[in-house]
Amino acid sequence: MKATVHVMLKDGVLDPQGEAVRHALGTLGFAGVDAVRQGKVIELDLAATDAAAAEAEVKAMCEKLLANTVIEKYTVSIR
Amino acid sequence: MKATVHVMLKDGVLDPQGEAVRHALGTLGFAGVDAVRQGKVIELDLAATDAAAAEAEVKAMCEKLLANTVIEKYTVSIR
Numbered sequence: 001m002k003a004t005v006h007v008m009l010k011d012g013v014l015d016p017q018g019e020a021v022r023h024a025l026g027t028l029g030f031a032g033v034d035a036v037r038q039g040k041v042i043e044l045d046l047a048a049t050d051a052a053a054a055e056a057e058v059k060a061m062c063e064k065l066l067a068n069t070v071i072e073k074y075t076v077s078i079r
Numbered sequence: 080m081k082a083t084v085h086v087m088l089k090d091g092v093l094d095p096q097g098e099a100v101r102h103a104l105g106t107l108g109f110a111g112v113d114a115v116r117q118g119k120v121i122e123l124d125l126a127a128t129d130a131a132a133a134e135a136e137v138k139a140m141c142e143k144l145l146a147n148t149v150i151e152k153y154t155v156s157i158r
Binding site: 021028033034042043 | 085087097100103104107109110111112113114115116117118119120121122123124125126127136139140143144145
């Protein structure tokens with residue numbers, strides 16, 4: 001199965017990378033960009049065949065390695 | 080409108096970051112992870128109200144700044 005994990009900074013946590021992108025877009029002439037948040041996307045190819053088991057395993061991966069849950073939130077989708 | 084941009088390395092381009100994640104997951108005891116690819120996700124809040132115009136503008140942002148189109152591919156979704 002394939003799993004896609006999105007890891008974003010939690011709302012309220014300062015995102016200097018996103019802010020840098022917003023500023024750069026303004027410099028390049030793109031007006032009307034109010035806010036930018038940047039995060040990570042991680043695509044995993046899993047040997048598991050059961051969707052529920054795969055989702056539970058990927059959530060454990062997020063808690064242990066993929067996301068810093070103090071400042072980041074994550075979502076998991078399984079295909 | 081809100082736009083979400085996914086930027087991933089093109090297929091065939093070596094992804095050392097994803098490979099490092101795959102190795103770390105194995106070290107942590109997660110078996111059955113065949114492949115990992117890591118990319119970026121960028122969420123933009125746009126002042127534009129027309130979806131087609133917004134998508135065209137975000138694609139221009141990708142070509143100019145957000146993606147290195149020599150080695151990266153991107154997808155844009157507008158909500």
